[in-house]
Amino acid sequence: MTSSRATLIEVARHAGVSLASTSRALHGTGASPAMVERVRAAAEELGYSPDVTGRSLRMKKTFQVAFAVADIGNPVYVEMLTAIHEVLSPHGYRVVVMTTGDTAGAATDLVRSLGSGFVDALVISPLRADDALADEIRRAPVPVVVVGRSLDDGAIDSVSTDSADGIGQAVDHLVRSGRRRIGFLNGPLDTTPGRARQRGFDAAARANGFPAERTTVEVADDFTVAAGLRAARALLAPAADGSRLDAVVAANDLLAIGAVRAAREAGLTVPGDVAVTGMDDTELGRVYEPSLTSVSLGSSERGAAAARAVLARLEDGEAPAQHVVIGPRLLVRESTAAEGSSR
Amino acid sequence: MTSSRATLIEVARHAGVSLASTSRALHGTGASPAMVERVRAAAEELGYSPDVTGRSLRMKKTFQVAFAVADIGNPVYVEMLTAIHEVLSPHGYRVVVMTTGDTAGAATDLVRSLGSGFVDALVISPLRADDALADEIRRAPVPVVVVGRSLDDGAIDSVSTDSADGIGQAVDHLVRSGRRRIGFLNGPLDTTPGRARQRGFDAAARANGFPAERTTVEVADDFTVAAGLRAARALLAPAADGSRLDAVVAANDLLAIGAVRAAREAGLTVPGDVAVTGMDDTELGRVYEPSLTSVSLGSSERGAAAARAVLARLEDGEAPAQHVVIGPRLLVRESTAAEGSSR
DNA sequence: TTGAAAGCGCTAACAG
DNA sequence: CTGTTAGCGCTTTCAA
Numbered sequence: 001m002t003s004s005r006a007t008l009i010e011v012a013r014h015a016g017v018s019l020a021s022t023s024r025a026l027h028g029t030g031a032s033p034a035m036v037e038r039v040r041a042a043a044e045e046l047g048y049s050p051d052v053t054g055r056s057l058r059m060k061k062t063f064q065v066a067f068a069v070a071d072i073g074n075p076v077y078v079e080m081l082t083a084i085h086e087v088l089s090p091h092g093y094r095v096v097v098m099t100t101g102d103t104a105g106a107a108t109d110l111v112r113s114l115g116s117g118f119v120d121a122l123v124i125s126p127l128r129a130d131d132a133l134a135d136e137i138r139r140a141p142v143p144v145v146v147v148g149r150s151l152d153d154g155a156i157d158s159v160s161t162d163s164a165d166g167i168g169q170a171v172d173h174l175v176r177s178g179r180r181r182i183g184f185l186n187g188p189l190d191t192t193p194g195r196a197r198q199r200g201f202d203a204a205a206r207a208n209g210f211p212a213e214r215t216t217v218e219v220a221d222d223f224t225v226a227a228g229l230r231a232a233r234a235l236l237a238p239a240a241d242g243s244r245l246d247a248v249v250a251a252n253d254l255l256a257i258g259a260v261r262a263a264r265e266a267g268l269t270v271p272g273d274v275a276v277t278g279m280d281d282t283e284l285g286r287v288y289e290p291s292l293t294s295v296s297l298g299s300s301e302r303g304a305a306a307a308r309a310v311l312a313r314l315e316d317g318e319a320p321a322q323h324v325v326i327g328p329r330l331l332v333r334e335s336t337a338a339e340g341s342s343r
Numbered sequence: 344m345t346s347s348r349a350t351l352i353e354v355a356r357h358a359g360v361s362l363a364s365t366s367r368a369l370h371g372t373g374a375s376p377a378m379v380e381r382v383r384a385a386a387e388e389l390g391y392s393p394d395v396t397g398r399s400l401r402m403k404k405t406f407q408v409a410f411a412v413a414d415i416g417n418p419v420y421v422e423m424l425t426a427i428h429e430v431l432s433p434h435g436y437r438v439v440v441m442t443t444g445d446t447a448g449a450a451t452d453l454v455r456s457l458g459s460g461f462v463d464a465l466v467i468s469p470l471r472a473d474d475a476l477a478d479e480i481r482r483a484p485v486p487v488v489v490v491g492r493s494l495d496d497g498a499i500d501s502v503s504t505d506s507a508d509g510i511g512q513a514v515d516h517l518v519r520s521g522r523r524r525i526g527f528l529n530g531p532l533d534t535t536p537g538r539a540r541q542r543g544f545d546a547a548a549r550a551n552g553f554p555a556e557r558t559t560v561e562v563a564d565d566f567t568v569a570a571g572l573r574a575a576r577a578l579l580a581p582a583a584d585g586s587r588l589d590a591v592v593a594a595n596d597l598l599a600i601g602a603v604r605a606a607r608e609a610g611l612t613v614p615g616d617v618a619v620t621g622m623d624d625t626e627l628g629r630v631y632e633p634s635l636t637s638v639s640l641g642s643s644e645r646g647a648a649a650a651r652a653v654l655a656r657l658e659d660g661e662a663p664a665q666h667v668v669i670g671p672r673l674l675v676r677e678s679t680a681a682e683g684s685s686r
Numbered sequence: 687t688t689g690a691a692a693g694c695g696c697t698a699a700c701a702g
Numbered sequence: 703c704t705g706t707t708a709g710c711g712c713t714t715t716c717a718a
Contacts, residue, residue, distance in 0.1 A: 400709095
């Protein structure tokens with residue numbers, strides 16, 4: 001906090017050589033060993049450390065990458081962030097976290113703010129994507145990689161997963177374990193994941209020949225435990241003929257936990273009376289009792305892939321857009337055990 | 344990704360006025376309304392957005408603040424990050440997330456890297472703090488606020504909580520609810536929180552007059568569920584005389600969940616046979632079944648306080664160091680209910 | 687291999 | 703109120 005930092009000019013003077021030679025010596029490019037030694041010593045002595053601001057201005061490169069999500073509290077995004085970090089930091093990039101809130105407009109504003117040049121690239125996972133957002137991304141002055149569905153007819157780099165297929169895997173698993181009346185607990189339909197998962201459930205219901213009256217769906221206000229609990233109460237209420245669901249496919253782990261709680265409130269056991277599946281394979285679901293059968297969407301892998309896409313794009317701005325797809329993977333745990341204890 | 348961005352010079356030319364007037368007009372300081380209008384129009388037309396790199400170099404200010412923690416996956420840090428964000432972003436600061444890993448050396452390196460001037464300040468929550476770290480912080484070229492214990496004899500701004508007192512609250516609560524044999528499940532003793540919590544338990548044991556043979560302590564390798572489960576097995580094993588603990592105070596929520604699982608493995612009910620308390624008041628603990636009685640250490644409040652300390656320090660670099668202490672608060676939930684169901 | 691000099695985009699001191 | 707000019711710290715031509 002006290003004395004001002006030494007600059008390259010001061011190091012140069014201290015070493016008695018030119019500014020240019022000093023810079024070169026410090027980068028090890030085209031300088032004699034003697035020069036390197038001399039400059040290093042001077043730098044050491046003055047406690048010099050290069051100023052990234054001057055460097056950025058000159059090189060037109062900030063060595064920063066932004067990661068933007070609606071809500072950094074969501075464990076899925078935390079996993080992605082960790083993975084992005086791990087890929088990027090060995091390459092000398094810092095990661096700036098940005099929060100968009102959950103409106104498409106806020107995300108669009110954020111992308112527009114890239115114009116101020118504080119990062120070299122952006123990884124964004126928009127909850128809701130519209131044309132305005134796609135437009136803004138196309139116009140962005142730096143590379144943008146979208147985690148979620150592919151945007152703008154494939155012109156933008158993207159990393160996605162097939163969550164519809166993931167829901168299908170969950171349904172198939174339940175059917176194979178002998179469940180017959182399977183309900184779907186979804187999150188908001190005006191979000192990209194909400195829509196994809198609904199599509200997945202509808203397809204699976206069709207494929208398995210569920211009659212419409214056995215296809216019960218509830219939509220929670222939000223992808224949270226509390227919203228899941230409220231919606232699951234309705235889902236698990238007895239039908240007109242007194243029958244009930246024997247399985248619930250939830251659109252994520254938080255909703256699934258809401259479903260487990262609702263089941264218990266109704267005096268039902270999990271997985272004895274009702275099997276429950278989640279999605280995202282969060283620590284929460286792994287640690288919960290019963291541990292949650294969940295569809296992993298490979299959050300870390302998606303984060304890592306997005307980071308690698310950033311690196312590739314930064315290398316070659318003209319390369320064709322890449323679209324990485326990470327396959328979902330069902331992880332079977334206690335919440336769908338065939339003969340459940342009644343814990 | 345296509346055309347290069349417009350610069351201030353281009354806006355100036357386009358508006359037919361000087362560079363300085365353009366800058367002033369855009370900042371609204373000392374420019375005639377006519378000038379402002381003219382410049383705004385030109386800027387608009389060219390799609391100008393100011394370059395932060397040039398601005399940073401000139402102003403010697405990056406408008407970035409770093410937040411450094413050992414492990415961003417920890418929910419406590421995520422809460423802090425969110426709070427820091429909320430306080431700083433209205434003031435125009437971006438937040439850069441950095442991961443230190445859990446060695447004191449890595450944290451020291453990180454603080455040293457502040458020399459490159461990529462942020463205006465740092466908020467750091469070191470898991471292990473030693474003299475080298477304190478030294479480096481004192482020498483840092485930008486303000487550093489420590490979340491955790493106060494360092495360097497109070498010369499460094501800090502935000503802390505009294506986790507020892509928090510452990511005391513948990514013990515008192517258990518004693519008041521009639522528990523008599525209370526064990527302590529701690530995390531590593533070579534961490535700052537581990538040591539503080541141990542101190543808290545020892546003090547509470549003394550204050551409540553626990554004889555040594557009723558004071559069972561186990562130390563887990565790590566602050567995680569898996570480590571907690573392993574250590575809790577030992578903690579809950581019957582004593583030589585066949586007696587068992589009737590309560591476990593855990594050093595955080597993850598360890599507490601490990602304790603609940605260990606209890607169930609041993610055929611014990613929670614809270615019927617064994618009451619369990621956690622610490623940190625995480626979402627995980629709130630949602631778990633049984634919901635966890637936990638000591639809140641005010642993660643959000645600490646984050647917010649740290650961010651405010653940063654702002655204050657940035658305003659006045661010479662003001663005396665401030666030390667904010669956030670009091671712990673016990674939140675009683677199902678895991679310590681007096682007459683527990685045996686869920 | 688080394689040095690001199692230009693200039694990245696911006697703000698602010700100074701003069702008019 | 704407006705314009706001219708210097709310069710933040712750095713990298714990189716260009717000449718020697």
